[in-house]
Amino acid sequence: MATPVSVHAHAAPQGFIRKYIFSLDHKVIGIQYFFLALTAVFVGMFLSLLMRIHMIWPTAVLPIVGEIKPEQYLSLLTMHGTIMVFFVLTTAPQGGFGNYVLPIQIGAPDMAFPVLNMLSFWTTFVGFIVIIAAFFVTGGAPLHGWTGYPPLSAVQSAGPGEGLGADLWITSIAIFCIASLMGALNFITTTLDLRAKGMSLMRMPLTVWSWFITAILGLLAFGVLLSAGILLLLDRNMGTSFYVPLINVNGVMMGHKGGSPLLWQHLFWFFGHPEVYIAILPGMGVTSQVLSTFSRKPIFGYKAMVYAMLAIGFFGFMVWGHHMFMSGMSPYSAFAFSILTMCIGVPSAIKTFNWLGTMWKGHIRFDTPMLYAIGFVSLFVSGGLSGPFLAQPVLDIQLHDTYFVVGHFHLIMGVAAIFGIFAATYYWFPKMFGRMMNETWGRIHFFITLAGTYAIFMPMHYLGMAGQTRRYSQFTEVAYQTKLIPLQTFMTYAAIITIAAQFIFVINLFWSMFKGPKASDNPWEATTLEWTTTTPPPHDNFGGVTPVVHHGPYEYGVPGAPRDYVMQNDPATYAAH
Amino acid sequence: MATYTPSTPIDHLGGIKPPEPPAGGGDDGRSASFPDYRARLRRARLGLICGIATVCMVFISLTSAYIFRQGLPTFDGTTNSYVHDWGSVNLPWMLLFINTALLLASSVTMELARRNAARQAALAPVESIPGVSLGSERSFPWLAITVLLGFGFLAGQWLAWIELHNRGFYVNTNPSSSFTFLLTVTHAVHLAGGLIALLWAATASLRHKTAEARQIAVDISAWYWHFMLVLWVYIFALLGIAR
Numbered sequence: 001m002a003t004p005v006s007v008h009a010h011a012a013p014q015g016f017i018r019k020y021i022f023s024l025d026h027k028v029i030g031i032q033y034f035f036l037a038l039t040a041v042f043v044g045m046f047l048s049l050l051m052r053i054h055m056i057w058p059t060a061v062l063p064i065v066g067e068i069k070p071e072q073y074l075s076l077l078t079m080h081g082t083i084m085v086f087f088v089l090t091t092a093p094q095g096g097f098g099n100y101v102l103p104i105q106i107g108a109p110d111m112a113f114p115v116l117n118m119l120s121f122w123t124t125f126v127g128f129i130v131i132i133a134a135f136f137v138t139g140g141a142p143l144h145g146w147t148g149y150p151p152l153s154a155v156q157s158a159g160p161g162e163g164l165g166a167d168l169w170i171t172s173i174a175i176f177c178i179a180s181l182m183g184a185l186n187f188i189t190t191t192l193d194l195r196a197k198g199m200s201l202m203r204m205p206l207t208v209w210s211w212f213i214t215a216i217l218g219l220l221a222f223g224v225l226l227s228a229g230i231l232l233l234l235d236r237n238m239g240t241s242f243y244v245p246l247i248n249v250n251g252v253m254m255g256h257k258g259g260s261p262l263l264w265q266h267l268f269w270f271f272g273h274p275e276v277y278i279a280i281l282p283g284m285g286v287t288s289q290v291l292s293t294f295s296r297k298p299i300f301g302y303k304a305m306v307y308a309m310l311a312i313g314f315f316g317f318m319v320w321g322h323h324m325f326m327s328g329m330s331p332y333s334a335f336a337f338s339i340l341t342m343c344i345g346v347p348s349a350i351k352t353f354n355w356l357g358t359m360w361k362g363h364i365r366f367d368t369p370m371l372y373a374i375g376f377v378s379l380f381v382s383g384g385l386s387g388p389f390l391a392q393p394v395l396d397i398q399l400h401d402t403y404f405v406v407g408h409f410h411l412i413m414g415v416a417a418i419f420g421i422f423a424a425t426y427y428w429f430p431k432m433f434g435r436m437m438n439e440t441w442g443r444i445h446f447f448i449t450l451a452g453t454y455a456i457f458m459p460m461h462y463l464g465m466a467g468q469t470r471r472y473s474q475f476t477e478v479a480y481q482t483k484l485i486p487l488q489t490f491m492t493y494a495a496i497i498t499i500a501a502q503f504i505f506v507i508n509l510f511w512s513m514f515k516g517p518k519a520s521d522n523p524w525e526a527t528t529l530e531w532t533t534t535t536p537p538p539h540d541n542f543g544g545v546t547p548v549v550h551h552g553p554y555e556y557g558v559p560g561a562p563r564d565y566v567m568q569n570d571p572a573t574y575a576a577h
Numbered sequence: 578m579a580t581y582t583p584s585t586p587i588d589h590l591g592g593i594k595p596p597e598p599p600a601g602g603g604d605d606g607r608s609a610s611f612p613d614y615r616a617r618l619r620r621a622r623l624g625l626i627c628g629i630a631t632v633c634m635v636f637i638s639l640t641s642a643y644i645f646r647q648g649l650p651t652f653d654g655t656t657n658s659y660v661h662d663w664g665s666v667n668l669p670w671m672l673l674f675i676n677t678a679l680l681l682a683s684s685v686t687m688e689l690a691r692r693n694a695a696r697q698a699a700l701a702p703v704e705s706i707p708g709v710s711l712g713s714e715r716s717f718p719w720l721a722i723t724v725l726l727g728f729g730f731l732a733g734q735w736l737a738w739i740e741l742h743n744r745g746f747y748v749n750t751n752p753s754s755s756f757t758f759l760l761t762v763t764h765a766v767h768l769a770g771g772l773i774a775l776l777w778a779a780t781a782s783l784r785h786k787t788a789e790a791r792q793i794a795v796d797i798s799a800w801y802w803h804f805m806l807v808l809w810v811y812i813f814a815l816l817g818i819a820r
């Protein structure tokens with residue numbers, strides 16, 4: 001291009017409100033998403049703490065909340081799951097870091113549609129307020145779990161919390177769907193249309209690929225959840241029978257007849273399985289980025305990594321039935337779903353081996369982001385290995401709805417994705433806030449969290465195999481489960497310690513934001529475009545210069561290059577020609 | 578030690594490639610400078626395609642629910658047997674055909690408006706040359722007519738819902754009527770969104786937008802509007818044929 005000077009689509013805003021509240025700048029919006037998710041994760045964590053305490057001391061009278069009644073336990077569980085899945089695991093990696101980093105990494109001044117971007121954030125925010133409101137209405141929060149199976153979720157009188165609370169829950173999810181759809185649209189258009197000169201698809205950092213594929217999954221999946229939610233609202237409030245069969249609730253015949261709860265399960269899981277990849281794919285991207293940077297080696301098998309993510313996304317839409325083996329489906333369908341589910345193991349394994357290959361013989365720097373990326377790989381393997389077990393219909397009949405499943409999805413989706421978020425936070429914090437986080441406390445935080453999560457979630461597999469069912473509030477009186485109480489107690493203590501350790505993280509975060517040592521432009525000596533601009537980046541990301549890309553994203557240890565890394569925008573003037 | 582030259586292929590680990598001349602791939606730097614008209618149009622259309630994909634997913638899932646619910650045998654407690662309770666709806670055919678005709682007509686006027694706006698946008702630079710005038714006669718108000726026809730369609734749908742109520746079909750009468758209301762109302766909501774976009778585009782010149790910005794707004798709403806027509810024909814066929 002003839003002129004390197006650019007005119008940014010919108011001028012830098014003046015005034016507090018336009019600058020920090022209703023900002024159009026993707027960096028501000030990314031940070032807003034990040035803090036929303038941070039708030040949500042603390043709410044979700046607090047709920048889980050209450051659950052763990054209730055499990056082993058069911059009659060304890062707790063400060064503020066009092067004694068937890070069985071139905072309140074179910075409310076805690078529902079809100080914990082929903083807040084964590086939607087407002088943490090979907091919000092932070094994609095809305096937060098995707099928003100902040102993706103445009104810079106492809107050399108763009110902003111997202112394709114900045115106004116839409118602002119709207120997606122504020123819509124998500126409203127969704128969060130609505131779901132929190134469910135706690136405070138008569139009847140309290142709903143009881144039906146994050147999966148919202150009817151008829152429990154579809155009948156107002158099915159229990160406390162299934163009235164207004166459940167309506168708020170569905171409304172919040174519908175709002176979240178719309179927000180995510182707007183976000184996905186923006187991410188896809190940005191990635192396809194705003195890449196800088198020379199940033200071909202196969203030169204995009206794997207983080208960009210992961211956000212891009214996540215956006216495609218979101219675009220195709222959230223619409224389905226939205227329609228499922230509309231049907232649920234109609235069943236609840238308009239007397240239709242999409243999901244509700246002829247049913248008697250507490251001695252009262254309901255007006256419904258002929259609906260099928262399985263219809264919800266199909267629609268929900270058609271969204272639900274892609275959703276678990278929406279949560280984990282950005283973590284995979286960050287892990288690839290960080291492993292390569294801190295091993296000072298190119299990512300092993302870049303193309304294989306891209307194709308593996310595409311394959312995971314593609315197969316992710318064909319395996320929803322593995323959540324429904326117990327629904328009385330035809331054994332032939334179960335067989336098909338089982339095989340397809342096992343197929344996802346292949347690209348997952350490719351990724352795992354490539355991560356190991358990346359670290360192999362690297363000059364590894366064990367900074368906190370790296371620790372978290374390695375932790376991600378560890379959790380992905382331990383959580384992933386139980387997947388193929390659950391994918392066997394025969395085994396799943398035993399394991400379904402037990403703590404085995406809870407262990408599986410917490411390791412792989414819950415904690416692995418959280419580790420991805422931690423890796424991203426420690427890695428991009430210098431760029432976002434201009435200062436470094438404290439290394440020592442970062443490492444302490446890492447080791448407590450790693451040990452803690454394994455201590456909480458590994459024993460769950462044994463509990464499950466021993467027959468401990470999921471979503472039961474009280475078992476201390478159940479004869480065959482009393483033997484498991486010591487293990488449960490251990491898990492609760494582990495949870496208390498792990499949750500306490502998270503305060504190390506927040507304190508480190510806020511302290512470093514104001515008091516941390518100033519960060520240079522490229523503290524990790526990384527290669528991608530966000531490290532070529534100033535720290536923190538100017539309003540239009542590159543200060544009026546249009547970056548031009550000459551290299552792939554992971555050129556470490558290039559022979560002949562002056563340093564052990566080659567920035568993506570390096571015009572390679574040192575080449576001998 | 579090998580020197581790092583563009584001709585040294587070090588590709589066995591993936592990722593590393595000799596620097597290619599920075600061509601192709603990205604959008605050639607258009608993005609970073611204030612995007613020109615064609616780039617902005619393409620970007621907006623790309624966004625629209627994503628939006629349409631989403632709406633398609635909504636209706637695909639509603640359709641699969643439709644087919645699923647229709648084929649579902651339900652247990653009838655009174656006779657202890659499985660029955661099909663899909664039921665039927667007595668559609669106001671005449672009204673719906675008139676509505677279809679309205680929407681069809683609006684799609685035609687919309688297309689004329691779109692082409693009109695495209696022409697204006699193309700001529701805009703010429704108009705700005707001092708002394709050059711392309712005549713001040715206002716072009717035919719195709720957009721306004723489209724908006725009217727769109728409101729006509731919505732009003733017609735409203736009448737159809739009233740007529741259904743008069744015939745005794747409510748959203749909870751039977752599964753068939755539930756889906757009839759569900760699909761038509763969901764479509765109407767999406768169409769109303771299109772109308773808002775149209776009004777936005779129509780008032781673009783009042784809000785001091787450039788001819789190009791107006792053209793982009795018109796273009797996007799036009800394709801969305803055509804999509805709404807196709808969607809309506811599909812829904813009508815589903816309700817009419819797969820009853």
Ligand code: HEM
Nearest residue numbers: 276280322323341345387388390391400401405409412413
């Ligand atoms: C090799 C890969 C995987 C396989 C074979 C697999 C298999 C399964 C199966 C069969 C179930 C159903 C168990 C049951 O309900 O009885 C399940 C549940 C679950 N999986 Fe996975 N999975 C894999 C990877 C993942 C990943 C990557 C995530 C998240 C990022 C994830 C998240 C979940 C969640 C959240 C549930 C529980 C949903 C619920 O019932 O509430 N899984 N998995």
Ligand SMILES: [Cu+2]
Nearest residue numbers: 273320322323
């Ligand atoms: Cu699944």
